[in-house]
Amino acid sequence: MTADTIFVSIASYRDPDCKETVEDLFTTASQPDRIFVGICEQTDTADTDLAAEDFDMWKNHVVILKMHASEARGPTFARYICSLMCSRQKYYLQIDSHMRFVQNWDGVLIEMFKSLPGKVVISTYPADLKHHTDYKAGAVLKTVPIMRGLISDPRGIYRPQAAEMRALPDSPVPGALVAAGFLFAESSALLGQVPFDPHLDDVFSGEEVLLSARLFTHGFVAYSPDRPIAFHKYVRPGEPRFWDRQRDDSDALRRMRLILGLSKEEPVHLKRNIERYGIGTERTMKDFWTTCGIPNDIVLPA
Numbered sequence: 001m002t003a004d005t006i007f008v009s010i011a012s013y014r015d016p017d018c019k020e021t022v023e024d025l026f027t028t029a030s031q032p033d034r035i036f037v038g039i040c041e042q043t044d045t046a047d048t049d050l051a052a053e054d055f056d057m058w059k060n061h062v063v064i065l066k067m068h069a070s071e072a073r074g075p076t077f078a079r080y081i082c083s084l085m086c087s088r089q090k091y092y093l094q095i096d097s098h099m100r101f102v103q104n105w106d107g108v109l110i111e112m113f114k115s116l117p118g119k120v121v122i123s124t125y126p127a128d129l130k131h132h133t134d135y136k137a138g139a140v141l142k143t144v145p146i147m148r149g150l151i152s153d154p155r156g157i158y159r160p161q162a163a164e165m166r167a168l169p170d171s172p173v174p175g176a177l178v179a180a181g182f183l184f185a186e187s188s189a190l191l192g193q194v195p196f197d198p199h200l201d202d203v204f205s206g207e208e209v210l211l212s213a214r215l216f217t218h219g220f221v222a223y224s225p226d227r228p229i230a231f232h233k234y235v236r237p238g239e240p241r242f243w244d245r246q247r248d249d250s251d252a253l254r255r256m257r258l259i260l261g262l263s264k265e266e267p268v269h270l271k272r273n274i275e276r277y278g279i280g281t282e283r284t285m286k287d288f289w290t291t292c293g294i295p296n297d298i299v300l301p302a
Contacts, residue, residue, distance in 0.1 A: 004110050007089035007187060008037045011078035012097035014047050014069055017233060019054060021099050026058050030104040038085030039064045039097075042072040074249070075180065076203040080196035092190045096181040098233035100132045105229050109184050112172060116223060121185045121215055123147070123178035124224040125163035125232070132231035144168055146224045147177045149293040150209060155253060156262065157206035158294065163224075172223035176291040177212045182230050185220075194218050197277035199270075202249035206256045213260055216288045218280030261285050 008025060012018040018039065026032040041050055041064050049066065052059040063085045072078065079094060086092060091110065102108065113120055124145050135141055145163030152158050160177045183190075190196070194214045200207070215222065255270045257263040259278050279285060289295070 003090065005034045005036060005089040006091040006093055006106055006110075007086040008035060009079060009082035009086070009092065009094040010037060010039045010097050011042075011075045011082055012039055012050075013042045013072060013075070013078070014044055015097040015239070016048070017236075018097040019050055021095070021097055022055060022062065024100050025105075026055070026061075028101045028103050028105055030107040032058065033061075035061060035106065036087070036089055037062045038082045040067065040078040040081040041065065042067045042069050042078065044069045074200070074202040074204060076196075076200040076207045076252075077198060079180065080198045080200075083191060083196045086187055086191060089187055092183075092185055092187040094180065094183040094190075095230065096232060098236065099126065099181075100129065100231045102135065102229055108227070108229055109225075112223075112225060113184065113186075116172060116221075119189070119218070119220040121178055121183065121189065121220050121222045122172065122225055123183045123222050125160075125179045126182050126230040127163075127165070127228055127232070129231045129233045131228065135228070135231075141228045142168060144225060144228055146173050147175050147179065147222070150177070153205050155205070157253060157256060158209045158260075158292075159205050160208050160212070169226045172226045174221050174223055176216045176222055176288060178208060178215060178222045180208050180211065181232060183211075189215075189220065194220070194280070195276065197273075199255060199272055199277070200252045203252045203256065206253065210256050210259060212292075213285065213288050214277075214279060216280075216291070217283045217285065219282035 022037055025035060029035050039050065043049055050064055052062045052064060055062050065081055109122065113122060124147050127145050131141060143165040146166050148161040148164050150158040151161050251270060254266050258266045258270060259274065
């Protein structure tokens with residue numbers, strides 16, 4: 001088995017497409033024996049549960065932690081759970097549970113990663129699944145999604161804008177922003193240097209800007225790929241979403257604002273392990289906001 005192993009993290013909330021996503025991971029990989037998958041599967045009694053045996057010859061490469069949907073605490077916490085399943089694989093790929101991939105995606109990602117200098121993360125909002133249909137039909141894809149700037153949501157938390165489709169660049173495009181649904185780095189980066197925060201229950205909006213800021217201030221550069229690698233099923237009418245349950249995430253939002261420097265003081269219980277899950281020291285938050293195109297006087301508290 002190659003030393004360039006890849007752990008794939010999948011947080012799945014009542015998603016009937018998760019099985020097909022995992023199967024596509026293995027069938028399109030150039031070396032499927034180096035792929036290891038960890039799934040946090042959040043299901044209801046009406047759903048069909050996954051089992052490692054569903055993946056036949058790859059069953060020993062798949063670990064599934066099951067959780068009832070009523071106990072789910074959002075994708076940010078589920079991704080933390082997935083990180084606990086990573087076992088000494090060299091690389092870490094975080095994806096959503098409704099995706100497809102180009103042929104030889106693993107080789108493409110590793111080759112791209114090794115070509116880039118310094119502390120590297122490869123991330124973007126993948127192209128829509130309709131482009132995968134074109135790809136499967138033999139079309140040559142001539143555009144790629146590139147991460148854009150930040151926008152503010154109604155609750156005062158910034159989030160990345162939707163990716164912009166551009167003509168294929170000559171090389172991966174450096175930036176400061178990462179997407180939670182497609183994120184590739186060395187495992188040591190996401191388990192040791194910038195580990196997933198388990199204190200962010202029910203967070204969706206804000207997950208990406210917080211992780212982006214933490215990676216940036218720890219010295220990482222986030223690159224958008226220079227060619228298509230993955231495709232995402234953005235339109236899923238009628239399928240359940242975790243936020244349909246309307247759980248209270250106010251504490252997590254306040255914790256995020258504190259870490260990002262958007263508020264000055266919060267209760268002590270919101271500062272748990274904040275040194276481990278906080279901002280780095282290799283770059284400043286002022287540099288982060290400036291790189292993202294946000295004026296510093298807008299985001300800092302008075």
